[in-house]
Amino acid sequence: MVPRHFIGSVPDLPCWRPVKALRPSMSAAWWQWVASTDSLTARIMAAGGERPFRVQLLRQGVGLPQPHEAQALGLAARRYAWLREVALCVDETPWVVARSVAPLEALRGQRLERLGERSLGSWLFSQPDLVRGPLYATRHAPGFVYPCDKRVSSQWGRRSVFQHAGLSLLVQEYFLSTMADDLALPSR
Numbered sequence: 033m034v035p036r037h038f039i040g041s042v043p044d045l046p047c048w049r050p051v052k053a054l055r056p057s058m059s060a061a062w063w064q065w066v067a068s069t070d071s072l073t074a075r076i077m078a079a080g081g082e083r084p085f086r087v088q089l090l091r092q093g094v095g096l097p098q099p100h101e102a103q104a105l106g107l108a109a110r111r112y113a114w115l116r117e118v119a120l121c122v123d124e125t126p127w128v129v130a131r132s133v134a135p136l137e138a139l140r141g142q143r144l145e146r147l148g149e150r151s152l153g154s155w156l157f158s159q160p161d162l163v164r165g166p167l168y169a170t171r172h173a174p175g176f177v178y179p180c181d182k183r184v185s186s187q188w189g190r191r192s193v194f195q196h197a198g199l200s201l202l203v204q205e206y207f208l209s210t211m212a213d214d215l216a217l218p219s220r
Contacts, residue, residue, distance in 0.1 A: 048168040048191065059218045065207060066169050066188050072128065072205055073120065073153035079215060080122035087149045088119040094136065098175055101133045104193060104202050114139055117176055127211035131176050133202040156194055165193040174206045185209045
């Protein structure tokens, strides 16, 4: 059994900056991953080639979002939300960990709780009225727990708010060192 832990130390409010502001400190190889606005699931599957892709559901349910998440969604403090944490794996190795947050009152009829180990991206990018907000990025580690080897670290994180049929959904994705190693990506 792999232990659950945090990736590094996590401040209460990670430093999220517009992705373009971090461009000078990001290699061209990472820029193509962090600044892309297409489906991350599709990109990972393509990069993984013939190796199997899988979404590992880590946690899903109702809980309190972190203060920076509530702020990004315009939620009042201490307001419960739907939370979903997953690992996007290639050949059973996590390449990305992701956390999605949505206000409870906006979930009616969306049936996101039924996704299971299906990619949220596959659902999102099939919505014809989908609008994606600006991308923000960070070098901070994710502020949630997931099962992984202690030698794995977060390289870059990104997030944006998606809008669909009255639903606001914050999606945060953290690219892991395992992905960087498999794809021979630079450290920055």
